[in-house]
Amino acid sequence: MPFAVDRTVPGLIVKIGDYPLHHGGVGAIRSLGRLGIPMYAVTEDRWTPAALSRYLERAFVWPTTGMERPERLVEGLLRIGRAIGRPAVLLPTDEEAAVLIAEHADTLAGEGRFLFPRAEPGLPRRLASKQGLYELCLDHGVPTPSAAFPDSYADVKEFAATARFPVVAKNREAFERRRRPAVGGTTRITGPRELLALAAGWGPRPGVILQEYLPREEAEDWIVHAYFDAESAPPAMFTGVKVRSWPPHAGMTACAYVVDNPELAELAAQFVKRIGFSGIVDLDWRFDRRDGRYKLLDFNPRMGAQFRLFESEAGIDVVRAQHLDLTGRKVPEGEQRADRRFVVENIDLPALLAYRRSGYTTPHAPARASGTELAWAARDDMKPFFTMLARCVRPGAVHLYRRWRATSRSRRQQVAP
Missing domain, CATH: 3.30.470.20 (ATP-grasp fold, B domain)
Structure with missing residues (x-):
């Protein structure tokens, strides 16, 4: 070393x-x-x-x-x-x-x-806030996708009338994932009708950023x-x-x-x-x-x-x-x-x-x-890898077990006298 x-x-x-x-x-x-x-x-x-x-x-x-x-x-x-x-x-x-x-x-x-x-x-x-980062980028001349931060459904309607689609919707604050997020991660929106339908469920104060879509x-x-x-x-x-x-x-x-x-x-x-x-x-x-x-x-x-x-x-x-x-x-x-x-x-x-x-x-x-x-496997430290596998497999195994139990119970009820 x-x-x-x-x-x-x-x-x-x-x-x-x-x-x-x-x-x-x-x-x-x-x-x-x-x-x-x-x-x-x-x-x-x-x-x-x-x-x-x-x-x-x-x-x-x-x-x-x-x-x-x-x-x-x-x-x-x-x-x-x-x-x-x-x-x-x-x-x-x-x-x-x-x-x-x-x-x-x-x-x-x-x-x-x-x-x-x-x-x-x-x-x-x-920096962790999408809006805060956007403002800092503008202040310091750092390129960033253009964005809008609607504060009401009316703001969303106004944006939809003039925006160039598709756009991307994201939660405005990183902390929203701990609460009830407006969108489930990055969401690509293809047109005004889809945007307004989604916005109807965002509540009176949408906690979202509507961002320019950069084609992959x-x-x-x-x-x-x-x-x-x-x-x-x-x-x-x-x-x-x-x-x-x-x-x-x-x-x-x-x-x-x-x-x-x-x-x-x-x-x-x-x-x-x-x-x-x-x-x-x-x-x-x-x-x-x-x-x-x-x-x-x-x-x-x-x-x-x-x-x-x-x-x-x-x-x-x-x-x-x-x-x-x-x-x-x-x-x-x-x-x-x-x-x-x-x-x-x-x-x-x-x-x-x-x-x-x-x-x-x-x-x-x-x-x-x-x-x-x-990320997980290392010759000198393998327990985290096997623990990761167990925790990944367990939810699926539990789901399959419950499904098997439900199916077996249903079959027993069907053949019961």
């Missing part, structure tokens, strides 16, 4: 909400755990993949929904910090956790329990992962191409490749510098071949689930960069390892089948990878 880490400072994976099959958390536990850094994690129960990693010192079972009062969540984190007994680097895996840490930074840092990058308290919430035949999906220090400078920055996602073209990354893109890296670095953000970022960009511009779709102010796709020649990923920086170590320089591939085993097969049917290909994806990083 060409760099020295502080093994007296552990890491804590912080998550809010119920999503036990999160490979990003497992990746962070392995990344720092392999360096000998003690790792802790908030988990939904004791049988999540993260909880069973060999590199985890302790799982703090703390089921949350994201609907709790912030004060309760902060106190829960402080209790965990007291149980760990020494300062720990916080690693949020979702927007709710990143926003909570930023907006209650003074309280969380007050007891000396946690280490984390300090950003302007309201900035992560703006004329676009490429790019990702940027980076860590920005207290000066908003990136000691670690990586670029790549998203080849497949699940659901197709609009969901979580299922397969991606490392591809050097200096132009995109510079665009991302300039934007983050202007807004003054510090910490790990996961950015989704779409290159629009019609006008030759990269357009920012999402700014996740925390580590992305696929961050282990990227590693420098010095062995640095964004999680290691943050730990080194926050513990006063220098982050070694190094080019990103080229042509690496990342595959999420449980979602890439259905994604692959769907993309083959659609005929879509990503022009910049390498013909072959020099190495593949799997």
